[in-house]
Amino acid sequence: MSSTRWVQESLVVQTPGKGFTNVTPQVVNLVAAAKVRLGQCVLLVRHTSASLLIQENADPAVLRDLERWMSELAPEHRRWEHDDEGPDDMPAHARSALTRTNETIPIVDGRLALGTWQGIYLWEHRTSPHRREIIVLVSGTD
Amino acid sequence: MSSTRWVQESLVVQTPGKGFTNVTPQVVNLVAAAKVRLGQCVLLVRHTSASLLIQENADPAVLRDLERWMSELAPEHRRWEHDDEGPDDMPAHARSALTRTNETIPIVDGRLALGTWQGIYLWEHRTSPHRREIIVLVSGTD
Amino acid sequence: MSSTRWVQESLVVQTPGKGFTNVTPQVVNLVAAAKVRLGQCVLLVRHTSASLLIQENADPAVLRDLERWMSELAPEHRRWEHDDEGPDDMPAHARSALTRTNETIPIVDGRLALGTWQGIYLWEHRTSPHRREIIVLVSGTD
Numbered sequence: 001m002s003s004t005r006w007v008q009e010s011l012v013v014q015t016p017g018k019g020f021t022n023v024t025p026q027v028v029n030l031v032a033a034a035k036v037r038l039g040q041c042v043l044l045v046r047h048t049s050a051s052l053l054i055q056e057n058a059d060p061a062v063l064r065d066l067e068r069w070m071s072e073l074a075p076e077h078r079r080w081e082h083d084d085e086g087p088d089d090m091p092a093h094a095r096s097a098l099t100r101t102n103e104t105i106p107i108v109d110g111r112l113a114l115g116t117w118q119g120i121y122l123w124e125h126r127t128s129p130h131r132r133e134i135i136v137l138v139s140g141t142d
Numbered sequence: 143m144s145s146t147r148w149v150q151e152s153l154v155v156q157t158p159g160k161g162f163t164n165v166t167p168q169v170v171n172l173v174a175a176a177k178v179r180l181g182q183c184v185l186l187v188r189h190t191s192a193s194l195l196i197q198e199n200a201d202p203a204v205l206r207d208l209e210r211w212m213s214e215l216a217p218e219h220r221r222w223e224h225d226d227e228g229p230d231d232m233p234a235h236a237r238s239a240l241t242r243t244n245e246t247i248p249i250v251d252g253r254l255a256l257g258t259w260q261g262i263y264l265w266e267h268r269t270s271p272h273r274r275e276i277i278v279l280v281s282g283t284d
Numbered sequence: 285m286s287s288t289r290w291v292q293e294s295l296v297v298q299t300p301g302k303g304f305t306n307v308t309p310q311v312v313n314l315v316a317a318a319k320v321r322l323g324q325c326v327l328l329v330r331h332t333s334a335s336l337l338i339q340e341n342a343d344p345a346v347l348r349d350l351e352r353w354m355s356e357l358a359p360e361h362r363r364w365e366h367d368d369e370g371p372d373d374m375p376a377h378a379r380s381a382l383t384r385t386n387e388t389i390p391i392v393d394g395r396l397a398l399g400t401w402q403g404i405y406l407w408e409h410r411t412s413p414h415r416r417e418i419i420v421l422v423s424g425t426d
Contacts, residue, residue, distance in 0.1 A: 003287060059366055148322045148323060223349050275399070
């Protein structure tokens with residue numbers, strides 16, 4: 001049994017407003033640099049109006065459909081009590097509640113064990129561009 | 143490379159019925175006691191009619207809005223087949239399916255790496271008060 | 285402080301189309317074989333049209349209700365832009381976005397620390413049967 005390595009990094013993402021940013025390449029690079037053969041990668045987005053999602057990385061229409069459909073599940077035109085940060089803020093919290101704030105992905109043979117069609121996305125829920133921070137924690141063994 | 147510490151505790155929460163209980167202070171204390179500098183904290187709620195959520199800790203209207211909106215996504219007045227534990231039970235399972243049963247939060251410099259506006263909440267989905275148990279597992283290195 | 289063990293396995297599940305497959309027995313067996321006393325089990329489903337869910341394991345009507353209700357939250361009859369893989373494909377991605385791709389469950393005294401009424405389910409979102417793979421990663425100490 002060899003010992004366990006713990007490595008922590010941060011990812012900063014500048015979003016263009018509502019929609020998806022693929023952060024898979026950056027996470028792949030951080031995992032490779034951590035030199036862990038068998039272990040896991042934990043991601044935490046440090047915000048409550050943006051979220052993380054593992055979704056299909058092939059057809060961009062999937063992401064456009066998710067965006068439109070989610071805009072109806074948590075609509076801006078609803079009468080929200082919390083409205084002093086703009087009409088898109090409370091829907092953003094609601095969208096965050098339905099999706100994920102953290103994801104944990106196993107690392108096998110030194111690589112994220114994602115399926116072929118899976119990508120890691122930051123989902124921005126606010127209308128205007130934002131600077132978002134994701135904590136990345138890699139742990140595992142050689 | 144130093145060795146990895148594993149510490150497990152339980153949190154018992156007495157809920158007042160539907161709504162949010164902020165458990166951040168208790169989790170912060172358990173993490174501090176575990177004396178882990180770099181690692182992670184895993185939370186698991188041991189129930190399927192209550193859930194965990196990381197959400198905004200500033201304006202309480204956000205939590206009231208989430209409660210009202212979720213009551214419409216998973217309404218009591220729907221004709222549910224599973225109805226022998228009361229009209230609020232099946233909606234509670236549905237609300238649990240949309241939110242989270244477990245959360246994993248990195249620990250950096252001995253502290254939960256949550257964002258400034260993030261709190262950890264137990265979300266009770268049943269109408270009457272319940273006793274809920276959360277397993278807390280801290281792992282990491284000095 | 286003893287050292288940490290990391291064990292990785294795969295679970296292959298043949299689904300019958302839309303609905304739930306209880307994978308708890310297989311996960312319990314993998315955890316027992318890993319001989320970890322205190323630690324955690326991470327599950328990742330390697331697909332974006334199926335998901336993982338921890339839900340009630342007692343009344344099967346709960347799972348039937350969840351299936352019917354989810355079919356309305358993410359309906360096939362909606363006009364989705366992504367429609368070239370069949371009318372059930374885009375709803376499957378939407379259902380996956382609302383539920384979970386990974387779950388992390390603490391291991392205490394050598395056993396998954398699930399509540400009495402909790403089971404681990406693979407939720408198939410496609411209409412036709414599929415072969416689904418779940419990565420299982422167990423880590424912890426003696």
